[in-house]
Amino acid sequence: MVGSLIGIAYSNWNQSMQFGNIKVLILATYFMPIFSSVMSMLILDVRPELSFWIGTALVSVGAIVCWKSTAIS
Template sequence: MVTVRIANGVNGITLFFMMVAVALWIKYLIIGDSVNIEINFSSIVYLLLAACAMGFGYAAWNIGILGGNVTILTGASYFIPVLSSVLSSVLLSTSLGLSFWQGALMVCAGSVLCWLATKKSTVKNYSSS
């Protein structure tokens, strides 16, 4: 596994988030005050919740890549955007239309089919050697 060898057991998420934060602040400073930032209690709560979700998500992904079952992790990564969309629709008080659910079903079915095809070819390759 390339990622495990390159990472050498070190989690690079902290550096990644620091560099993204620096890049976004530079972009904000270049654009100027054309964006109206409203700071209140609810925006701070949403910011903290989003930061925690992203931080824990990326950390879990990196830990999974470094020492977990990559096949399960890859399969789960196809289902996470669906859960994220559902949570966002609840948070924003909007409904997800039929086309969303059809698309989500097709993506999830495609990921399962890919996994099954990979599983069969991997079993076949191991049994022939």
């Protein structure tokens, strides 16, 4: 089961890299850990602490800085 999911993810990643908008794809990869953490919190019914929100803000700012630095002026 896990092997097939990894294979599907790898195939989708390759197809996105070849035919998709790479800048949007890279920006989205920065937010996947945040998304998975939020989903885990909802499933496990736990409240995030302040350190989570600080980390989320830092990851978001870093992703935006990277995206802006690659944008065409």
